[in-house]
Amino acid sequence: xxxxxxxxxxxxxxxxxxxxxxxxxxxxxxxxxxxxxxxxxxxxxxxxxxxxxxxxxxxxxxxxxxxxxxxxxxxxxxxxxxxxxxxxxxxxxxxxxxxxxxxxxxxxxxxxxxxxxxxxxxxxxxxxxxxxxxxxxxxxxxxxxxxxxxxxxxxxxxxxxxxxxxxxxxxxxxxxxxxxxxxxxxxxxxxxxxxxxxxxxxxxxxxxxxxxxxxxxxxxxxxxxxxxxxxxxxxxxxxxxxxxxxxxxxxxxxxxxxxxxxxxxxxxxxxxxxxxxxxxxxxxxxxxxxxxxxxxxxxxxxxxxxxxxxxxxxxxxxxxxxxxxxxxxxxxxxxxxxxxxxxxxxxxxxxxxxxxxxxxxxxxxxxxxxxxxxxxxxxxxxxxxxxxxxxxxxxxxxxxxxxxxxxxxxxxxxxxxxxxxxxxxxxxxxxxxxxxxxxxxxxxxxxxxxxxxxxxxxxxxxxxxxxxxxxxxxxxxxxxxxxxxxxxxxxxxxxxxxxxxxxxxxxxxxxxxxxxxxxxxxxxxxxxxxxxxxxxxxxxxxxxxxxxxxxxxxxxxxxxxxxxxxxxxxxxxxxxxxxxxxxxxxxxxxxxxxxxxx
Amino acid sequence: xxxxxxxxxxxxxxxxxxxxxxxxxxxxxxxxxxxxxxxxxxxxxxxxxxxxxxxxxxxxxxxxxxxxxxxxxxxxxxxxxxxxxxxxxxxxxxxxxxxxxxxxxxxxxxxxxxxxxxxxxxxxxxxxxxxxxxxxxxxxxxxxxxxxxxxxxxxxxxxxxxxxxxxxxxxxxxxxxxxxxxxxxxxxxxxxxxxxxxxxxxxxxxxxxxxxxxxxxxxxxxxxxxxxxxxxxxxxxxxxxxxxxxxxxxxxxxxxxxxxxxxxxxxxxx
Numbered sequence: 001x002x003x004x005x006x007x008x009x010x011x012x013x014x015x016x017x018x019x020x021x022x023x024x025x026x027x028x029x030x031x032x033x034x035x036x037x038x039x040x041x042x043x044x045x046x047x048x049x050x051x052x053x054x055x056x057x058x059x060x061x062x063x064x065x066x067x068x069x070x071x072x073x074x075x076x077x078x079x080x081x082x083x084x085x086x087x088x089x090x091x092x093x094x095x096x097x098x099x100x101x102x103x104x105x106x107x108x109x110x111x112x113x114x115x116x117x118x119x120x121x122x123x124x125x126x127x128x129x130x131x132x133x134x135x136x137x138x139x140x141x142x143x144x145x146x147x148x149x150x151x152x153x154x155x156x157x158x159x160x161x162x163x164x165x166x167x168x169x170x171x172x173x174x175x176x177x178x179x180x181x182x183x184x185x186x187x188x189x190x191x192x193x194x195x196x197x198x199x200x201x202x203x204x205x206x207x208x209x210x211x212x213x214x215x216x217x218x219x220x221x222x223x224x225x226x227x228x229x230x231x232x233x234x235x236x237x238x239x240x241x242x243x244x245x246x247x248x249x250x251x252x253x254x255x256x257x258x259x260x261x262x263x264x265x266x267x268x269x270x271x272x273x274x275x276x277x278x279x280x281x282x283x284x285x286x287x288x289x290x291x292x293x294x295x296x297x298x299x300x301x302x303x304x305x306x307x308x309x310x311x312x313x314x315x316x317x318x319x320x321x322x323x324x325x326x327x328x329x330x331x332x333x334x335x336x337x338x339x340x341x342x343x344x345x346x347x348x349x350x351x352x353x354x355x356x357x358x359x360x361x362x363x364x365x366x367x368x369x370x371x372x373x374x375x376x377x378x379x380x381x382x383x384x385x386x387x388x389x390x391x392x393x394x395x396x397x398x399x400x401x402x403x404x405x406x407x408x409x410x411x412x413x414x415x416x417x418x419x420x421x422x423x424x425x426x427x428x429x430x431x432x433x434x435x436x437x438x439x440x441x442x443x444x445x446x447x448x449x450x451x452x453x454x455x456x457x458x459x460x461x462x463x464x465x466x467x468x469x470x471x472x473x474x475x476x477x478x479x480x481x482x483x484x485x486x487x488x489x490x491x492x493x494x495x496x497x498x499x500x501x502x503x504x505x506x507x508x509x510x511x512x513x514x515x516x517x518x519x520x521x522x523x524x525x526x527x528x529x530x531x532x533x534x535x536x537x538x539x540x541x542x543x544x545x546x547x548x549x550x551x552x553x554x555x556x557x558x559x560x561x562x563x564x565x566x567x568x569x570x571x572x573x574x575x576x577x578x579x580x581x582x583x584x585x586x587x588x589x590x591x592x593x594x595x596x597x598x
Numbered sequence: 599x600x601x602x603x604x605x606x607x608x609x610x611x612x613x614x615x616x617x618x619x620x621x622x623x624x625x626x627x628x629x630x631x632x633x634x635x636x637x638x639x640x641x642x643x644x645x646x647x648x649x650x651x652x653x654x655x656x657x658x659x660x661x662x663x664x665x666x667x668x669x670x671x672x673x674x675x676x677x678x679x680x681x682x683x684x685x686x687x688x689x690x691x692x693x694x695x696x697x698x699x700x701x702x703x704x705x706x707x708x709x710x711x712x713x714x715x716x717x718x719x720x721x722x723x724x725x726x727x728x729x730x731x732x733x734x735x736x737x738x739x740x741x742x743x744x745x746x747x748x749x750x751x752x753x754x755x756x757x758x759x760x761x762x763x764x765x766x767x768x769x770x771x772x773x774x775x776x777x778x779x780x781x782x783x784x785x786x787x788x789x790x791x792x793x794x795x796x797x798x799x800x801x802x803x804x805x806x807x808x809x810x811x812x813x814x815x816x817x818x819x820x821x822x823x824x825x826x827x828x829x830x831x832x833x834x835x836x837x838x839x840x841x842x843x844x845x846x847x848x849x850x851x852x853x854x855x856x857x858x859x860x861x862x863x864x865x866x867x868x
Contacts, residue, residue, distance in 0.1 A: 102656070115639035121655035124643060140634035152656040200665045200867070204827050207786040235756035238726060426722045427693060466633035482725070484753065487659075487693050494659045494693075496652065527636065542631070561635035565643070579659035 022260020114564025143304025377432020672863025809843025
């Protein structure tokens, strides 16, 4: 249930504050386009309970900033209704498309047959205007997930929503109450324009670039030589150390459960209760650094998978990632859920309170983050050659003893290219010389900030890996791109230039991701789990989306037990559209692999 | 009922594992993860070309795009003469290859100088540079000239934007042009842009009032305010100077050799 608090907002035309904070009534103005006469129909925060769901994709008028816009919605809601399912149920989701264009819904993190995965061109042909597609599959997993469009930019314009699957036999962590916290980034601008604009001027949305004044401040603080040396290095690379988000608060209003910061979505609790907060980053392009001043956050699940509880003050949540957190508010007061965008250009905000209408202080945004030379993978402060990293290759996680790898897991039976070599051509603007796993690194801007910040090294998924075998082979992929030309790719090859990755059915393999770019990329493999390895090769966490920091080399194991054609991509929407996407074909070893792309 | 589902589930899981030929052997750790592999797809998508697939995915990372940048559109006054100047580029194409249009020129005390339009094929060949080849047409006073153009443009270290082009015209004429600019941010919207442009010619061309060697130099400082990224009014100073033999030629005709202009203009792109 959405609670609204009246907060003062300027009455004049859209001010900067109104733009970033939104308007207090913003989330209320949802009304169906085709039934405007009814006006202001409020349908928000609805929960639909399975096993049968009827979902209608349509257009809905919204107003988050004072300027009316049309959003893409599910059942007239932004985000779409919460879908509650039970582990073990056979669910049926009838999705009707009332848009004038084709649409689709992908069940993010769901292990389902390939034809139920919802990716047009790979799973199915998409849902035509006026048509209904029936998704039907067994839900074998539990936890917090989400759904979103996989058609062009419909996710950006609102087509997404939360899913909660109740664990068979009850939750491991008993809680008195729970709230879904669905984070998203809304823009009044047309996403086609945003994409074209990034292609024309990639730093268009960065209003935090280094200025002449910053130079003198640095020279004062660090000395002239240090300030000059810093500018020289960035100047040689032709890159901007403030480039943490391609699309920023300059066009985004950040939302919690479809409510602007001014509208202040409020979740209730009673003093002393254990409250489970299901955080879903349903944004298109935004990483959020989340904390609740006054409360410690006990992380109990990541990407729907229960983990050994770990208590932190703050976490960074990448686009498409999910974290379940338990808090125990001990005081009869309000608490602010503060989710600042990684580039500090804005924030999403909500409140936990014993009563509707209560608010707590909203902390100021942290200072803007500057990427460092180590984020850029610079070994000795210079980035000259374009070759592969040579001397600086970090120690690989040791291979586990392949006790049971004598049969088909030892190697693929089909002629699979072991690993495609990267192509660092003109569309790759940097190649990190010095990369490392750094699983215990919270990432740029969160190191030594005085708070205990979650890292991947803190995540230990309960139950161990889905498959005890060691990897039969390894595929290394570089995360590459050219910021100024706004081209993104794996191994220097855009989707249109690349062959599908081919896995043999049943094999266990290691995917190694090397981030050569200066952005953090949330990489999502459809249909199969990504099981992150610790430095020593032991199992760490099972995830559907893995965020890879700049100059990080991260590996995970995958069991290719999902026959069919799957999407594998960066979940930053505009990176995906710019080419950071691959098809993965899982085929039986004795058959010629399918997949006709390329 | 739930129990039944559970049993069926476990059964399905085991069947799948068997089907995959992965029966757990010997000392393989038994998974506690409750993971159940998905069924094979009941329907497979029909075969199609990559173009059809891209269309179905609505994801085209090679879609062409265009841009028009009117970098300078300005009027000026100084040394007793008024001036008008423009510099604009437009392009259309993909990440690697673009059709590129460039035009620039000045009107100084009523006479047109360095007015030209170029139509180029822009091809990216390295991280920061693209090659440009095509045609240039001059609207020079007295003599219109046509040239073949070959050059590079790109971003040099320290964010200097460079255009360097060589030209071959008829009657053995040759020419070269270098242009460099830089953005210095005072704030996120208040930006100072120093600019340098240098022209040179290989042969005397009296009809065009040009002598061989370096012919002219333009140095400018423009301070713009980006109301929007796309719309930025600016003020600036521009120093134009004829050089060498071209300067002598101007002097002999009683023309100014160099002028300093205060300018005001608009930078617009879309």
